[in-house]
Amino acid sequence: MMNYDLEYLVTIVLGLLAIAMLYRLWRGPAMSDRVLALETIGVLGVLMLVALSVIYGRMIYLDLAVLLALFGFLGTLVIARYIERDLIQ
Amino acid sequence: MDTLIVLLYAAGLFFNFSAVLGMLRLPDVYCRLHSSSKNTTLGSLLIVAGLALRAAESGAGPGVLKILLIAVLLLVVTPIGSHALARAAYKRGTPLWARSVVDQYAKAPRPEVTDVSDR
Numbered sequence: 388m389m390n391y392d393l394e395y396l397v398t399i400v401l402g403l404l405a406i407a408m409l410y411r412l413w414r415g416p417a418m419s420d421r422v423l424a425l426e427t428i429g430v431l432g433v434l435m436l437v438a439l440s441v442i443y444g445r446m447i448y449l450d451l452a453v454l455l456a457l458f459g460f461l462g463t464l465v466i467a468r469y470i471e472r473d474l475i476q
Numbered sequence: 477m478d479t480l481i482v483l484l485y486a487a488g489l490f491f492n493f494s495a496v497l498g499m500l501r502l503p504d505v506y507c508r509l510h511s512s513s514k515n516t517t518l519g520s521l522l523i524v525a526g527l528a529l530r531a532a533e534s535g536a537g538p539g540v541l542k543i544l545l546i547a548v549l550l551l552v553v554t555p556i557g558s559h560a561l562a563r564a565a566y567k568r569g570t571p572l573w574a575r576s577v578v579d580q581y582a583k584a585p586r587p588e589v590t591d592v593s594d595r
Contacts, residue, residue, distance in 0.1 A: 389534055397485050397523065404496045411499050411508075419505045419565035423512055426557055427499060430516050430550065431492065434523050437543060441527050444534070449542040456549050463557040471564035 391442045398438045405431040422466050429459035477533065484526030491519030504573035505565050513558030520550050 405428050412424040433452045440448030498511025528543040566581060 393482065393485060394527070394530065397489065400489055401492065401523075404492055407496050408499060417505050417565065417568075417570045419561055419568070419570060420508065423505075423508060423558075423561055424499065426554075426561070427495065427512050427516055430520055430554060433546065433550065434492075434520050437524060437527050437546060440539070441531050441534075441543075446539055446542065449539060449546065452546055453542070453549065456546065456553055460553040460557055464560055467557070467560040467564040470561075471567045 394438050394442045398435050398442070401431050401435050401438070405435075418466075418470055422463060422470070426459060426463050429455060433459075477529070481526045481529050481533075484522050484529070488519045488521075488523030488526065491515045491522065495519060504576070505570050506562060506572065509558050509562050509565075513555055517551065517554045520554070521547055524550065 408424050408428050408431070412421050412428070415421045415424060433456045436448045436452035436455065440446065440452070492515065495512050495515030498515065499508050502508050502511055524543060524547040528540050528547070531543060532540045572579060
């Protein structure tokens, strides 16, 4: 059995960074700040999912990580278009 | 092998930490985009590379391929999202920092939009 303490440490530190990003999500002065904070939290979440899949040896977390990356990206694009000009004109 | 993995984790965590630090400390949307996009991309690639090495070490065959797919996805996705966000914030009129020095996008020639169906 391998020792996965390092991966646990990486996951915990990434979670702390994501929690620190909640400050920017709470009071970003512009809407872009909040969307950017959400995007960064999404990337950190993808990393945490990959680390958890390596720790527990479960492939399903990798699928979840792919889905989270893709849908976070799509959400960012849609909200960016909404910020640039309204969706329906 | 273990030292390489530890180095990859440490470098990735350092870059992610600097991204979050820049997001919290920098004064401007565009400065924050600058901090977040590049540091997050490099840091996540390093961490994913370390995790792929670790998975290959523990003998997970297709898992390594999927982790590499995630790495390629992150490498493509993060800069595109940041670019779209920066463009949207600028066109929305989000103010630059008061002590910004140069704004080259304001001087760029704007093509006239003639195709109304694009809007």
